[in-house]
Amino acid sequence: MNDLSYNEEHQIGLKVRGATKVYPGTLALNEVDFDVRLGAVNVLVGENGAGKSTLMKVIAGVEQLTAGEIAVDGKRVQFADTRAAAAHGIGIVFQELNLFPNMTVADNIFIAREKTRGGVDIDSRSQQAEAASLMKRLEHDISPDALVGELSIGEQQIVEIAKALAQDARILIMDEPTSALSAAEVEILFRVIRDLKKSGVGIIYISHRLEELILIGDYITVLRDGCITGSRSMAGVEVSWIVRNMIGAASKDFSKSLTHQLGAEVFRAEDICLPSKNGGFVVDRVSVSLKAGEIVGIYGLMGAGRSEFFECIMAQHPMCTGKFYVDGKPLDETSVAGRIERGIALIPEDRKGAGLVQILPIRENMSLSSLIKFTKRGYLSIKKERKAVADMVRDLFIKVASVENPVSSLSGGNQQKVVIGKALMTNPKLLLMDEPSRGIDIGAKGEVFQEMRKLAADGLGILFVTSDLEEVMSLSDRILVMSKGRVIKEFSQQEATEEQIIAASAVGHTTTSQKTAENRELQI
Amino acid sequence: MTSIASAGTASGNSNQTWLLLLLKLRTFIALILVFAFFAFAAPNFLSAANFVIMSKHVALNAFLAIGMTFVIITGGIDLSVGSIVGLCGMVAGWLILNGVDLGIGYTLYFNIFEIFAITLFVGVLFGAINGALITKLNVAPFIATLGTLYVARGLALLSSDGATFPNLVGNPEYGSNGLSVLGSGAFMGIPVSIWILIAVGCGAAYIAGRTPLGRHIYAVGGNEQAAALSGVKVNRVKMFVYMFSGFCAAIVGLVISSQLVASHPATGETFELNAIAAAVLGGTSMSGGRGRIAGTIIGAFVIGILSDGLVMMGVSSFWQTVIKGLVIIAAVVVDQAQQRLQAKVALQQQAALSKQEG
Known part of the structure; x- marks a missing residue:
């Protein structure tokens, strides 16, 4: 499976062999082999539910393997918890930040490892000094006394990294570190990563932004449905290679064979805006129209404002402006x-x-929604x-x-069907599905998608959000791509290609300023 | 589908199913055990007179515990019920003794039914204040009801300067006599307060089991966000449970005043703790989403019989307190065991099903 054409200058710091992890109802990891090379960026890529996060949780000691082994520096180890992993020099920056917003930066960095005098009295001065020097190393002037809750998401990410560095991490896991960062913050993060590499830290880097991976990575491993489908050095890797390995040659059967006439318009959203807490808009002038029997997929990266748009439709945000129409x-x-x-x-x-x-x-x-x-008469x-x-x-x-x-x-797939059943029992005209296949296995996925097709054929309008390229390509009659709160581009099913969709979803995330001109062209 | 599952489990795990049934009925079993124990150990325990006295004691706690059960199922807590009991007693007493001075040399007296209605309204009003604080102003239930605990108790004390309203027989001229029926009257040999308890208990059980409102109460406690997204009017549900709890407290206030034919402003102190204990003993989960009215009533009986029985045996009241505490802790420990076993059985059924399907 491994076409190991590695350049041998990087020593392997951590080895995973035959890793298998079973959750009730799903096989999250299936005999996975994975190497982490020190002084290099080891990229891990795959679709949602491919098992990336599970693999990282296993390495960081959050979860334990069902079968298989992990070796650090050639010695077999077992991590009962994150503390044990940290003792072996493994640090993790979680996708969902694990910080305490009510405490200061320094307190957060040293949480559960407080520097003390005599084991009792917290030596806050030395904590602050060290926090300040870590911030300097990361080229940020965040004060150690600042409350974490008052920092921007990007700054919080930096605090997370500082926390890992403070534990002398030799292996640092970064799970989608750029998903919430601005372009300038990404630049800084990349500088920090290069700097860490030089000092011999092995970095495991997970991201959905393929261009970014090629830019920063040295080695790449692709996961699909819990299995490794490709593992090589980054030299010569192209986006198309990654996409092929992520999705697989043999397409999963999502049954798009049903064809039917579309009906009249069932739903229309006009100029939906939702202001963001940090200024700007989470949802920025989004307009969508949907016909009966039509399936429209919304593709975008995390933080593109897709879920928030759905929440606006469902009356979750009183601040939301714009107009919705049902049946005109x-x-x-x-x-x-x-x-x-x-x-x-x-x-x-x-x-x-x-x-x-x-x-x-x-x-x-x-029956909760349709009692x-x-x-x-009350009975x-x-x-x-x-x-x-x-x-x-x-x-x-x-x-x-x-x-x-x-x-x-119930297993994840069956739970999802219960949620779908709950929605259907209200006799809806418009079904909003936010990541309908998240956390369910392949078999259940196929069934859920078939059900969506069938419902559309029965005249339901379906609007669904996904981060899964193949899903959006094969299920949708139309595809909208969102980025930074805006609808960047709309494709019909025939004209859409993977490359175009990925390019549109990265608009606003690219680092150079000329790109903004391009965005305007792309916009419709 | 159900038949497949029961066939699959009955063959392998009949022991487990039995154990689960025993655990589910544990409060009832505890009631039988406590009852049997005192039937032997305490003299005169089995006499009819004793039953009447005990059931009257139990009823007071049971009313509060029913209201408390709904509140706890939504994931909240109502600490103010004891004080509302005291305040409502004082309101009833004030209306019978003093009427309402309209300030134009004219005093308005109400008949006894109007007094009942006004007193119940005051209880519901305090519940509504609790509810509004929690839903509109986002105060944590513990703090909001702790606040109204003090306010209601203070108002009760202010109403009489801490004195008792004595001799509440009422005045037949105004139709305000007859308060004592609630506390000491009987119908078909059963005290009136027990009849009321049966009515309130059945009503609450009906709401819990057979109305959308009841379902919504469980859903809000189980997962507030999911409930809201499913179209449950979460705030309205919360308002209801606190108002119902206030209503139950007002009933208790009336019953106690009626039993004593007097109302004292300190009445009902620490009643809220007994009500919480009864609900928990009956299987209500403090984290919300789980609990039954029938269980709560049985829980109230266990606590009531335990304390009355111990008194009859001559056990010191200090020891009684210790024993009561131990029983509550034991109940929660057993409850946890039941939850684990129940989850296991459900998972096994599900696993057996997937095996059958291949």
Whole structure:
């Protein structure tokens, strides 16, 4: 599998062999071999759910392997927790920042490893001095006394890196470090990375921005569905090679064979704007129109404003401006219940946090949005409810032992189907799906996509958000690409190519200023 | 689908299923054990007179615990119920004794039914204040209800300068007599307060099990964000639970005043803790989303019988407090065990299902 044409000047600091990780219902890692070379940037790339984050969690001691082994400097190790990993010089900068917004920069850097006098009294002066020197090394003038909550996301990222460096990390994992950074901040980060490389730190770098990877990486490893599909030195690697390995030659069957006539317009958004906390706009003048039976995919990187746009449609942001229309009539309801009644249903990205009430039974989760259908004069007919839920379970092929079991007992794919069922039970006209395939296995993915096709054929308008190129290419009748809150470009299914979509999604992220002129051209 | 699952589990894990059933019925089993123990150990425990007295004691706590259960299921807490009990007692007492001075040389007296209604309204009003603080002003439930605990208690003390309103027999001329029916009256040999408890208990259980509102209460406690995104009017649900809790507290205030034919401003101190204990003993989860009205009522009976039985056995009240605490801790520990086992059984059923499908 490994065509190891490595230049041998970089010594291998960490070796992963035969790593397998099983979660209930999914195989997240399947016999993965992975090397981390010191003094180099080891890039790890793959689609969402390919297993990148799981692999990193295993290396950082957050999760433990089901099978396989990890060796540091040739010696086999086992990390019971992050502390054990840190003791071997492994630091991680998480995708979701793990900082305490209520504490100062210095406090955050030394959390749980406070510098003390006699084990009791915190030596804040020496903590501050060291924090300041770390900030200098990272070319930032963030004060050690500043509250982390008051820093921008980019600055918080720098604090995370400083935290890892303060532990003398020899292997530093960066999980999508640039997703929230501005162009100038990215430049600084890259300088820091080159500097770290020189001092012999091995960096594991995860990102979705392919150009960026080619720019900064020395070695590249591609993961797909828990397996390594390519691993080589970065020299001579092109975007097309990465894309091919990420997606695979044999396309997954997402069944786009159904063809049907599109109906009248069911939904229209005009000039939707949502101001950002840090100035500017999270959602910037977005307009979309959707016909009955049409599937429109919105592609973009993290932070492109896609989920926020959905939240605006679902009345989650009172600050949002612009107009929505359902069936040509303005959507003025300000409550979620009102909008659901008008025929809008949302399938949120965060299934655990926003989609399901984990401790309630499957039945009660599924009927939660449509209880009124089973209620007459204040009496909720459990019989009718049970029948409707059973029908939905059958229609969606949800595998459940009993609908009375808590929804948490289901696998990710089946949980997702319960959320879909909940949305469908409200008889929607427009279905909003935020990352519908996140965290579910390939088989369930195919079923979810087939279901989407079928629903569209039944006349439902579907608007879905994804970071998965193949998904957006094969499912959508039309593709919108968003970046930095704006719709950059719209493609029809026939004209879209992977390269064009990736290029459009990176608009606003590129570092040179001439590119902005290009953006204007790209815009429609 | 259900039949497949039960066939799959019944063959392999009948022991587990039995254990789970036992754990689910644990509060009921505890009630039987406590009852059986005192039937032997305490003299006169089984007499009818004793039952009437005990059930009256239990009813007071049960009312509060029912209201508290809803609040806790939504993930909140209501510390103010004890004070609302005291305040509502004083309101009823004031209306019977003094009426409302309109300030034009004219005093308005109400008949007893109007007094009941006004007192209940005051309880609901305090619940609404709690609810508004929590939903509109975003105060944490613990703090908001701690605040109203002090306010209501202070108002109760102010109403009489700390004195008792004695001899609340009322005046037949104004139709304000008959308060004592609530506390000492009986219908078909069963005290009126128990009839009211049955009515409130059934009503609450109906709301919890058979109305969209009940479902929404569980959903809000289980995952507020998911509930809101599903179209549940979260604020309205929270307002309801606190107002219902205030309503239950007002009932208790009336019943106690009626039993004593007097109202004292310190009535109801620490009642909120007993109510929380009964709810927890009945299987209500403090983290929200889980709990049953029937369980809570049984929990109230366990606590009530335990303390009355210990009194009858002559156990010192200091020891009673220790024993009560131990029982509550034990209940929560067993509850955790049940949760783990339940999750395991559900996962096994699901695994068995996937095996069958290949």
